[in-house]
Amino acid sequence: xxxxxxxxxxxxxxxxxxxxxxxxxxxxxxxxxxxxxxxxxxxxxxxxxxxxxxxxxxxxxxxxxxxxxxxxxxxxxxxxxxxxxxxxxxxx
Amino acid sequence: xxxxxxxxxxxxxxxxxxxxxxxxxxxxxxxxxxxxxxxxxxxxxxxxxxxxxxxxxxxxxxxxxxxxxxxxxxxxxxxxxxxxxxxxxxxxxxxxxxxxxxxxxxxxxxxxxxxxxxxxxxxxxxxxxxxxxxxxxxxxxxxxxxxxxxxxxxxxxxxxxxxxxxxxxxxxxxxxxxxxxxxxxxxxxxxxxxxxxxxxxxxxxxxxxxxxxxxxxxxxxxxxxxxxxxxxxxxxxxxxxxxxxxxxxxxxxxxxxxxxxxxxxxxxxxxxxxxxxxxxxxxxxxxxxxxxxxxxxxxxxxxxxxxxxxxxxxxxxxxxxxxxxxxxxxxxxxxxxxxxxxxxxxxxxxxxxxxxxxxxxxxxxxxxxxxxxxxxxxxxxxxxxxxxxxxxxxxxxxx
Numbered sequence: 001x002x003x004x005x006x007x008x009x010x011x012x013x014x015x016x017x018x019x020x021x022x023x024x025x026x027x028x029x030x031x032x033x034x035x036x037x038x039x040x041x042x043x044x045x046x047x048x049x050x051x052x053x054x055x056x057x058x059x060x061x062x063x064x065x066x067x068x069x070x071x072x073x074x075x076x077x078x079x080x081x082x083x084x085x086x087x088x089x090x091x092x
Numbered sequence: 093x094x095x096x097x098x099x100x101x102x103x104x105x106x107x108x109x110x111x112x113x114x115x116x117x118x119x120x121x122x123x124x125x126x127x128x129x130x131x132x133x134x135x136x137x138x139x140x141x142x143x144x145x146x147x148x149x150x151x152x153x154x155x156x157x158x159x160x161x162x163x164x165x166x167x168x169x170x171x172x173x174x175x176x177x178x179x180x181x182x183x184x185x186x187x188x189x190x191x192x193x194x195x196x197x198x199x200x201x202x203x204x205x206x207x208x209x210x211x212x213x214x215x216x217x218x219x220x221x222x223x224x225x226x227x228x229x230x231x232x233x234x235x236x237x238x239x240x241x242x243x244x245x246x247x248x249x250x251x252x253x254x255x256x257x258x259x260x261x262x263x264x265x266x267x268x269x270x271x272x273x274x275x276x277x278x279x280x281x282x283x284x285x286x287x288x289x290x291x292x293x294x295x296x297x298x299x300x301x302x303x304x305x306x307x308x309x310x311x312x313x314x315x316x317x318x319x320x321x322x323x324x325x326x327x328x329x330x331x332x333x334x335x336x337x338x339x340x341x342x343x344x345x346x347x348x349x350x351x352x353x354x355x356x357x358x359x360x361x362x363x364x365x366x367x368x369x370x371x372x373x374x375x376x377x378x379x380x381x382x383x384x385x386x387x388x389x390x391x392x393x394x395x396x397x398x399x400x401x402x403x404x405x406x407x408x409x410x411x412x413x414x415x416x417x418x419x420x421x422x423x424x425x426x427x428x429x430x431x432x433x434x435x436x437x438x439x440x441x442x443x444x445x446x447x448x449x450x451x452x453x454x455x456x457x458x459x460x461x462x463x464x465x466x467x468x469x470x471x472x473x474x475x476x477x478x479x480x481x482x483x484x485x486x487x488x489x490x491x
Contacts, residue, residue, distance in 0.1 A: 045118030049132045072130045075121045 028058035032089065038065060038082040046072070046080075054082060064090040102144030102168030105129075110159030113138035119153045144170045199378070200231050201260040201413050208266050211249045216266060219243040220255075221379075225264075227413030228378025231257050240264075261410075282489035284317040284340045286310040290348035290484055300340035316344045316485045337490065344485040347459070352447060354440045355473040360431050363424040368392065376415040392423035433472060437465050440474040448478055456482030 012027065014020070023029040029041040044057035051070050056063045070084035108116045113136060120127055125146045131139040142150065144166075154161035176182055203225060205213040220226070223242040225234060236255035244253050252267040283300070292308050301322065303315045310316065319340035325331040370392075372385035397419060404414040441463050448458065461478035 045121070046114045049114055049117070049130065049138070051132075072117075074126075074128065075117070076124060076126075077122045080121070 028061070028063070030063060030089065032086065035086045036083060038086060038089070039079065040082075041079050043078070043080055046075070051084070056080065058091075062092045064088075064092060066090070098143075099168050102166070102170035103141050104144060104147045104166055104171075105139065105141050105164040106147075106150065107162045107164045108138040108140070108154060108159045109136060109162070110154070110157060111136060112157065113159055115157040116154055116159050116161075119157060120150070123149075123153070125150070139164065144168060197259055198231055199260065200225070200229050200234070200257070200262045201227055201378070202410060203227060203262045203264060205264045205266065207268075208250075209268060211247065211266070211268060216243070216247065216250075216264065219246050220264065222246075225255065225262060226379050228380065231260075231262075278339055280489045281319050281337045281339050282487055282491075283315045283319040284342060284344065284485040285488050286312055286314045286316055286344075286484050287486040288312060288348050288350075288482070288484060290346035290482075292316070292344060292346045292484065293481070294343070294345040296343040298341040298343075299338050300342065302342075304344075310346070310484065317342050319490055340487065342485070343483060345481060346484040348480050348482055348484070350448060350451070350478045350480055351475065352444050352478075353473055353475045354444055354447075355471045356431065356436050356440060357471050358431050358433065358436070358467070359428050359470065361426045362429050363394075363396070364427040366423045366425055368423040369420055371418055371420045374417045374419075376413070376417060378413050381417075390421050392421060394425065395421045395423050397421055431472075433467070436472050437463075437474055440465075440472070441476070444474060444476040448476060448480075452480055452482050456480055 015027065023041055026042050028043060031039040031041075033039070040056060040058075040063065042058070043063075044059050047055035047057050047062065049055075049072060052066065052068060054065045054070055054072065056065065065082055065086065066088045067084050067086040070082055070086075073081040073083045075081070110116070113132075117127070117130070117138065117140070120140075120142070125142055127140045127142045129139075129141040133139060151161050203217060203220065205216050208216060217226075220239065220243050223239040225236075225239045225243075234255075234257065236257060240253040240255045244250060247253075249269055250266050251269045254265045256263040256265070283303075289311050290309075292304055292306050292310060295302055295304070295306055295316075297317055299317075301318045301320065303318045304310060317340040320335040320337050323334045323336055325333060370390065372383070372388070374384060375382045399417060399419050401415050401417045404412040406412060444463070445461070448461070452458070457480065459479040459481055461476060463474055463476055465472060465474045467473075
């Protein structure tokens with residue numbers, strides 16, 4: 001558990017030093033299409049799930065998606081798709 | 093489209109209960125198990141749908157995340173088919189049906205004859221059966237050329253025959269011979285004589301010499317056109333005239349008077365059913381008859397036999413060589429009943445009129461006719477007297 005943040009820190013630094021996109025080195029990437037769709041790459045799993053709030057682990061950060069009628073439409077080891085009426089996305 | 097695919101590949105609705113059901117979800121995502129319709133009805137309960145093929149191994153995942161996994165329902169084709177897994181009779185029936193389709197398609201079940209107009213199809217089928225083509229015979233073992241050649245040897249009225257095998261159906265295409273026109277043998281010499289008594293109304297001589305004139309009365313056997321032509325000698329010659337024999341040809345029409353009679357008993361014997369009857373059944377499979385009545389006799393002296401046959405017919409009218417036949421024997425006794433005189437007279441008149449038309453042929457006509465009926469010795473006799481116009485002459489060879 002102690003090595004993982006170091007690794008991500010290193011990844012972020014590497015990306016900045018080499019001027020590479022963050023998702024290439026494994027950093028989470030969140031993409032919102034209108035108010036109905038949210039895509040995320042390089043997630044670390046779902047932490048909580050409900051029609052009004054979904055918490056997704058992004059490694060060092062947690063993405064809190066709020067809305068109404070939220071639904072986890074598709075998910076695999078690296079990507080997920082959330083649909084519903086999106087109200088806010090919060091990073092903690 | 094996605095719904096159709098899911099329906100075809102099948103899906104399972106799962107309910108995951110535990111302290112952290114989201115861990116189960118994450119593990120599924122890591123393992124590449126596709127899921128949809130995720131619901132979180134309670135804090136510690138998660139419902140999701142996975143593909144039918146991914147359901148194995150999920151219990152292990154649930155155990156690793158400290159959750160319990162329950163199946164809430166199944167949908168799609170694979171779970172539907174799996175219901176029949178233990179229905180052995182159905183599976184055996186399905187296997188037998190498939191076997192029957194595969195095996196029976198190798199046999200000829202139907203023989204169809206096409207192209208015949210005057211030769212009955214049954215006659216052709218009988219000859220084909222003798223040659224080896226009949227319902228129930230093994231199709232690949234047939235030599236259709238030999239069969240058609242052999243059948244043609246016995247069918248003189250056919251000019252051509254082809255046998256085509258189409259699976260269970262043997263199509264027999266035939267062409268009939270064109271009938272040879274009737275040839276008049278002009279080498280035969282002779283006269284035209286009267287066939288019936290009458291008065292000659294019209295003479296048309298094509299060959300020979302007229303022996304009678306129009307208006308003459310002739311009797312049967314009288315020569316109407318003589319089959320010899322008189323050849324006069326040259327002028328001033330002393331030779332006698334000569335007669336050259338020819339075949340007399342021509343038409344001689346005349347008026348004739350025909351009389352015909354027919355009678356019928358005024359008391360007829362009719363069948364009176366006694367009410368006793370017996371039915372026997374038989375089964376015909378691929379041309380082989382199976383009797384269910386063995387050799388049981390018929391316990392009636394006089395009986396009517398009524399046969400009903402039910403053939404197995406496919407939709408579309410294709411008759412298969414499987415049939416059930418019922419033969420019903422109905423006992424009767426003979427009873428004498430009086431014949432209705434008016435009906436009997438009408439029937440006899442009708443028959444006599446038909447006989448007269450047949451006698452006159454296509455060239456003759458009826459000018460007038462009248463009937464008279466007499467009741468004598470328990471019978472009704474009807475007499476037809478008719479005046480006709482018809483061909484009087486008939487060729488008779490000399491000699």
